[in-house]
Amino acid sequence: MPELPEVEIHARNLRRWLVGRRVEQCQVVDSSLVVPETAGELQAALQGRRFDGVIRRAKYVLCCLDDLTLVVHLRMTGRFVLDSYAAGPATRPTRLTLLLDNGTRVRFEDRRRFGRVWLVPAGKETELSELRSLGPDALLDLDGHGALEKACRVSRRSVKALLMDQHVIGGIGNICAAEILFRAGVHPATPASDLDACSVSRIARAIPRFLEWAIEAQSRKELIYLGEKGAENVFSLYRRAGEPCPACGTPIRRTVVAGRGTYWCATCQPEPAAAPTDGRRSAG
Numbered sequence: 508m509p510e511l512p513e514v515e516i517h518a519r520n521l522r523r524w525l526v527g528r529r530v531e532q533c534q535v536v537d538s539s540l541v542v543p544e545t546a547g548e549l550q551a552a553l554q555g556r557r558f559d560g561v562i563r564r565a566k567y568v569l570c571c572l573d574d575l576t577l578v579v580h581l582r583m584t585g586r587f588v589l590d591s592y593a594a595g596p597a598t599r600p601t602r603l604t605l606l607l608d609n610g611t612r613v614r615f616e617d618r619r620r621f622g623r624v625w626l627v628p629a630g631k632e633t634e635l636s637e638l639r640s641l642g643p644d645a646l647l648d649l650d651g652h653g654a655l656e657k658a659c660r661v662s663r664r665s666v667k668a669l670l671m672d673q674h675v676i677g678g679i680g681n682i683c684a685a686e687i688l689f690r691a692g693v694h695p696a697t698p699a700s701d702l703d704a705c706s707v708s709r710i711a712r713a714i715p716r717f718l719e720w721a722i723e724a725q726s727r728k729e730l731i732y733l734g735e736k737g738a739e740n741v742f743s744l745y746r747r748a749g750e751p752c753p754a755c756g757t758p759i760r761r762t763v764v765a766g767r768g769t770y771w772c773a774t775c776q777p778e779p780a781a782a783p784t785d786g787r788r789s790a791g
């Protein structure tokens with residue numbers, strides 16, 4: 508599932524492909540992609556408009572067109588692909604295509620069809636409840652560190668659940684949380700309020716370092732997500748149970764924390780004395 512690094516790579520690709528380009532035609536291949544407008548309304552609204560910017564907010568991509576913003580959440584398997592008109596008809600798993608004035612075509616592919624697209628007036632993006640409820644962006648917002656410290660002080664949930672909660676800090680998912688906690692030397696099931704100031708600070712420092720590394724390590728024109736055919740696992744622990752820890756050689760372990768499979772090293776990330784109180788709130 509794409510998390511902040513993968514969404515950032517898509518946003519950077521889209522910036523190159525879309526900005527300055529006019530939409531000759533928008534085709535919604537799968538109408539369930541669009542909420543709450545109809546496919547016809549979205550197609551008509553985009554026709555003839557020009558893209559003037561692409562930004563990322565947590566796991567959302569915002570494509571700005573004149574006075575409208577196209578907001579996209581990739582969810583499980585969504586990805587943007589660039590090809591040309593000559594590449595033939597857009598077949599499954601394409602859900603939306605944008606034919607541009609330079610003869611290129613940008614497609615939104617989404618095998619599992621959980622991705623969603625919203626159209627909002629420019630400047631009214633935060634009226635969308637999905638964006639309004641987001642915490643500070645894990646990569647861009649300087650107050651993310653403070654938000655994390657504050658949330659840690661008052662929560663008995665596991666630190667992993669807290670990192671994945673999009674209301675606390677936006678953009679971190681299951682893979683990023685495991686890798687960040689490994690870099691910080693903190694066990695994922697540690698109750699957040701048991702963390703000392705040093706540990707919280709190590710996590711806060713590890714967040715942008717890991718995210719920047721993961722963006723760099725995976726940047727390419729067509730992203731293949733872990734679990735898909737041809738995917739390359741660039742991560743230190745994720746899906747590597749039984750393999751030696753890259754820092755100390757101890758076999759990597761897998762357990763379930765905050766309802767999701769997680770990976771950790773028993774030497775680098777000692778188990779906490781107390782159990783967290785996960786399950787009262789869902790992790791985003």
Ligand SMILES: [Zn+2]
Pocket residue numbers: 752753754755756757772773774775776
């Ligand atoms: Zn280790």
